[in-house]
Amino acid sequence: MRLLSYLILAVTLITELTSCKPVKKEKEEAKETMMKFEDKHTYAKPQEAVITHLDWTANVDFETKIITATAVYNIKTAESASKIIFDTKDSLNIIAVRVDGKVAKYEIGATDEFLGAPLTVELAKEAKQVEIDYKTNPTAAAVQWLSPQQTANKTTPFLFTQSQAILARSWFPIQDGPGIRFTYEAEVTVPKGMIALMSAENPTEKNETGIYSFSMKQPVPAYLMALTIGDVDYRKLGAHTGIYAESTLMGKAAYEFAEMEDMLVAAEKLYGKYQWEVYDMIILPPSFPFGGMENPRLTFATPTIIAGDRSLTALVAHELAHSWSGNLVTNATWDDFWLNEGFTVYFERRIMESLYGKNYAEMLAQLGYQDLLETVDDYMENNQPEDTHLKLNLDGRNPDDGMSDIAYEKGYFFLRLVENTVGREKFDVFLKDYFQGNAFKVMTTEAFIIHLKANLLDSATYTSIGADQWIYGEGLPDNLPTPNSNKFELVNAEIEAWKNGTIAKKLETTDWSSHEWLHFIRTLPSGLSFDKMKELDTTFRFTKSGNTEVLSAWFQHTIKNNYVPANQVMKDFLVSVGRRKFLTPTYTALKESGKLSMAKEIYKEARPNYHSVSQQTMDELLGF
Ligand code: BES
Ligand code: ZN
Numbered sequence: 223m224r225l226l227s228y229l230i231l232a233v234t235l236i237t238e239l240t241s242c243k244p245v246k247k248e249k250e251e252a253k254e255t256m257m258k259f260e261d262k263h264t265y266a267k268p269q270e271a272v273i274t275h276l277d278w279t280a281n282v283d284f285e286t287k288i289i290t291a292t293a294v295y296n297i298k299t300a301e302s303a304s305k306i307i308f309d310t311k312d313s314l315n316i317i318a319v320r321v322d323g324k325v326a327k328y329e330i331g332a333t334d335e336f337l338g339a340p341l342t343v344e345l346a347k348e349a350k351q352v353e354i355d356y357k358t359n360p361t362a363a364a365v366q367w368l369s370p371q372q373t374a375n376k377t378t379p380f381l382f383t384q385s386q387a388i389l390a391r392s393w394f395p396i397q398d399g400p401g402i403r404f405t406y407e408a409e410v411t412v413p414k415g416m417i418a419l420m421s422a423e424n425p426t427e428k429n430e431t432g433i434y435s436f437s438m439k440q441p442v443p444a445y446l447m448a449l450t451i452g453d454v455d456y457r458k459l460g461a462h463t464g465i466y467a468e469s470t471l472m473g474k475a476a477y478e479f480a481e482m483e484d485m486l487v488a489a490e491k492l493y494g495k496y497q498w499e500v501y502d503m504i505i506l507p508p509s510f511p512f513g514g515m516e517n518p519r520l521t522f523a524t525p526t527i528i529a530g531d532r533s534l535t536a537l538v539a540h541e542l543a544h545s546w547s548g549n550l551v552t553n554a555t556w557d558d559f560w561l562n563e564g565f566t567v568y569f570e571r572r573i574m575e576s577l578y579g580k581n582y583a584e585m586l587a588q589l590g591y592q593d594l595l596e597t598v599d600d601y602m603e604n605n606q607p608e609d610t611h612l613k614l615n616l617d618g619r620n621p622d623d624g625m626s627d628i629a630y631e632k633g634y635f636f637l638r639l640v641e642n643t644v645g646r647e648k649f650d651v652f653l654k655d656y657f658q659g660n661a662f663k664v665m666t667t668e669a670f671i672i673h674l675k676a677n678l679l680d681s682a683t684y685t686s687i688g689a690d691q692w693i694y695g696e697g698l699p700d701n702l703p704t705p706n707s708n709k710f711e712l713v714n715a716e717i718e719a720w721k722n723g724t725i726a727k728k729l730e731t732t733d734w735s736s737h738e739w740l741h742f743i744r745t746l747p748s749g750l751s752f753d754k755m756k757e758l759d760t761t762f763r764f765t766k767s768g769n770t771e772v773l774s775a776w777f778q779h780t781i782k783n784n785y786v787p788a789n790q791v792m793k794d795f796l797v798s799v800g801r802r803k804f805l806t807p808t809y810t811a812l813k814e815s816g817k818l819s820m821a822k823e824i825y826k827e828a829r830p831n832y833h834s835v836s837q838q839t840m841d842e843l844l845g846f
Contacts, residue, residue, distance in 0.1 A: 259401065259554040259666045262617045263388050264309055265331070265340035266397035271299040271306035273352075273397050274441075278408040282418070282451060284379045287360035287367045293394050295352045295404075297345075305345055306352060309391035309398040311338030312362045316395065317355040319343050326352070336620045337388070341395050354395050363834040364389035366509060372831060373452065373507045374468040374525070378415055380452035382506050382522060384515060384833060387556050387621040390444035401554045401664040403441035410434050412451050419466060419504060421448040421517035426456040426464075438518065440498065441662055443552055448517035450504060459483055462496070466504035471525065475505050478528045478535065481577065485539050488576040493546055493569065493654045497661065501542060509800035511833040513537050516544030516566075524801050526770040533736040534771060536574050536586055543569035546657045554664040556621035560612040561665050564633015568641075569653075571634070585737040587634075587705035592744060594631035598698055601628075607696040612636065613667040622835065636692045638703045643687055644678055652678045667693060710741050717745055726761035736769045743775040748782065755785040765791050774804040781811040796824050800832040802839055809843055818844070 266272070273295045280291035297306055310316070310330065319328040327344040343352055358365065368380040383393055391398045410418040410433070417428045422436035438447075457476050458464040460483025467475040482503065490496050503521040505528070514537050515522040521541040527534040547565035567590065575583035601609045608615060612632055614624045641649040656673065671693070675684055684690075688699050716729045734742075743764065750758075759765055764776040765788045773795065780788035796808060812821035825844055829837060840846070 258668075259664070261399040261401055261555040263337060263556055263621055264397060264399035264402070265307050265337065266309060266399055266402060267307055268397060268399070268402050269300060271297055271303045271345060271349075272402060273297050273306075273404050276394075276396075276404050276406040276408075278394065278406060278410075280408065281411045282381065282413075284367065284381070284413055287365075289358040289362075289365070289393060291356060291358075291394065293354045293356070293396075295354075297350065297352055299345060299349060303345055303349075306343050306349075307397070308341040308343070308354075308395040309338055309388070310341050310395050311389070311392040313359045314338075314341075314362070314392065314395060315357040315359065316341060317357065319355075320353040321346055321349050322351050323353075338391050356395060358393050361834075362392040364392045366833040368452075368507055368509060372509055374471045375453060378453035379413075380450075380507055382450040382452075382510065383448050384511060384522070384835065385447055386445040386515065387625075388445070389835075390447055393449075394447075396444045396447075398444045400443045400445060400552050400556070403443050403552075403662065405441050406436075406438045406447065408436040410436070410449065410451075416451050416453055418449065418451045419454075419520060420450075421446055421520050423500075424502065424520060428453075440518070442518055442549070446516070446518050446549060448515070448520070448522060450506065450522065452507075454504065456502075460486070462486055462499070462501055464500075464502045466502060466520075468505070471505055471528070474528050474530070475525075478530070478532055479503060479538060481532065481535065482538060482542075484577060485535075485542055485573055488573050489539075489542055489546070489569070492572055492576070492650065493657050496545060497550055498545055501545065503538065503541070508798050509831050509833055509836075511800055511802050511836040513801060513803060514541040516541045516548060518545070518549050524799075526799055526801055526804070529736065529769045529771075531736070531769075533769065536570060539573040539577075540566055540570040543573060550657055550662060551660040552664050554666040554669075556616050556624055557614045558665065558667045559614065559621075559624045560629040560633035561667065561670060563629040564612070564631075564637060565653075567630050567634040568637040581707055581709055582735075582737075584705050584707040585709055585735070585741070587638075588707050588710055589737060589740060589744075590627075590631045590634060591705050593627045594635065594698070597627035597631070601626075602697065610696045610698075612693045622838075632692075632698065635698075635703055636689075639687055639692070639701060640674070640679070640689075642703055643683060648678065709738060713738050713741050714745060717742065721747065726757050731762075736772055739769070739772050740775055743772065743779070746779060748779075750779060750783050752783070752785065755779065755783050756787075759785070759787070770795075770799070770801075770804065774808060777808050778811050781808070781817065782815050793824050797828045797831060800828075800836050802836045805832075805836055805840060806843065809840055813844065822846070 275296040277294040278291060280289050282289050319326045329342045331340040333339040364383045364385050366382055370376050370378055373380045388398055390396050408420060412418045412432050414432050417425060418434040420436045422438040425434050454466045455469050455472055456464055456466050457472060459480060463482040463486055465475050465479055486496060486501055498519050500519050503523050505525050506522055508525050510524045513524050527537050543566045547569055548562040553559050553562045571583045571586055574586060598610050610628050616624050675681060687701060691699050720726060720729055767773045777792050809821050822844055825840060
């Protein structure tokens with residue numbers, strides 16, 4: 223008899239129930255709850271037919287911006303299965319479909335704005351393999367094709383994919399839900415002088431043939447399948463870590479991320495063995511829409527975290543932490559996104575604490591706290607209180623809408639509250655077991671709650687900390703932990719002194735890290751005169767800062783206070799950097815301070831440099 227993994231779980235459960243060994247009630251309950259989830263963002267019906275392995279052979283043409291590929295899937299089917307459904311998007315051009323080697327009937331259904339279109343393939347009884355020949359569309363949302371001018375070396379084109387949340391389907395037909403895992407192998411042909419890399423076992427050197435082979439032996443969901451192609455070199459940093467970067471960036475990158483191996487060691491010490499063998503990172507061109515993306519074995523990162531002083535490496539800790547929270551234990555649906563990101567922020571700060579101490583981690587938490595308060599206020603003002611729930615309801619919406627500080631920071635502070643409640647020692651044991659016990663599985667919010675109650679919090683404690691209110695309620699409960707760092711109090715004192723007449727030059731700022739500077743800029747009063755802005759800028763050289771976090775925070779003031787000397791730098795920044803975290807507040811500030819036409823003018827020039835996810839957000843923001 224042939225069974226789906228879901229059915230296997232059910233059978234295991236029944237076997238356990240009927241055997242004489244005592245089974246914990248919570249365990250049964252948790253398993254049942256874990257099986258029950260419906261992912262509204264995939265057309266796939268994995269209970270009927272599900273993929274288990276992908277063999278992907280692809281040819282990448284930079285002239286036409288088309289990937290021509292064959293995807294061969296091993297599948298598992300329920301006995302009654304008569305079809306298998308894949309997700310597709312952006313007119314993925316299906317050329318032929320075969321089932322177990324024979325030409326098969328298929329149908330492409332109606333297109334939904336966010337979900338794309340289902341590809342339904344008719345299955346013969348006991349079908350084992352589906353083979354799909356297809357071509358991508360040059361506008362495939364996940365893929366960004368870059369000209370040499372958009373890279374650091376300026377000599378060779380570049381390509382990268384960004385599949386999370388539901389864009390994988392734009393570059394391969396796939397059952398695109400975080401709850402569906404598969405192993406994969408790939409062979410990718412690229413133009414001479416380039417190397418292809420994936421979220422898999424990777425080559426470290428270019429070869430003459432332009433053909434590269436990949437293997438991902440651990441099952442991963444589609445959103446973690448990634449491809450990047452360019453002229454990059456590899457440098458080993460430690461026993462399990464290394465960096466890919468364009469040659470002109472390699473020196474700086476290797477310096478900036480020299481502590482990657484230490485982070486990995488610290489992470490393993492906290493929550494158990496790293497399960498993916500190798501942890502590498504690639505520095506992508508600045509149009510990459512995110513800070514980082516946790517593609518297994520190969521984090522994709524923006525070059526805007528290269529500050530020259532290792533001050534923005536918390537992002538590396540974050541993506542590394544996803545190797546446990548997210549990549550091992552995966553949110554079942556995008557409504558459970560906080561399980562990926564909230565846990566990861568918690569883990570990230572613990573890694574940073576073990577490397578740089580409590581004061582350092584506490585500054586990060588405080589900056590996160592500030593972001594959180596602002597985000598909650600924004601949602602409340604915009605009449606979207608449901609979007610402040612940890613457990614979201616993204617039915618009928620773009621799952622990208624769930625990517626806010628709620629999942630990250632409200633999630634973090636909830637876990638911090640749990641830690642405070644039971645003590646760190648107990649919490650660490652709990653987390654380690656959680657990652658180990660649920661490795662390569664999915665997790666729903668409901669299953670997590672059961673797990674939490676069964677293993678850490680008794681019902682009374684669970685109720686007394688208002689956990690349900692945190693998870694299913696709006697806003698921020700009264701018992702929100704407040705981070706405190708005396709470091710920021712010192713910064714506040716300097717701001718007070720400046721407000722009271724001490725000149726900027728006399729402020730005590732020696733040894734400030736970029737976090738203190740960021741707090742300083744964020745805390746500056748609004749409505750500063752040109753002279754005051756100029757005093758700050760001449761003294762602290764904010765407009766010339768090489769730290770993109772500092773720079774983007776400074777733009778808030780330069781825009782709102784009409785500090786014209788920063789305009790050119792801001793424009794150059796917006797044209798070259800595609801990281802949405804910086805674009806959104808900057809364009810918003812322009813829009814809200816009566817400079818919409820300037821914003822649109824800059825955007826017109828910048829838009830072709832952005833990846834589709836940044837384009838989509840800015841189009842909406844600026845009414846393009
Ligand atoms: N997985 C996310 C990026 C993401 C989330 C992409 C949802 C698409 C949809 C990644 O781990 C992340 O959180 N990146 C942050 C880094 C930060 C919190 C340190 C980013 O890009 O800003
Ligand atoms: Zn993340």
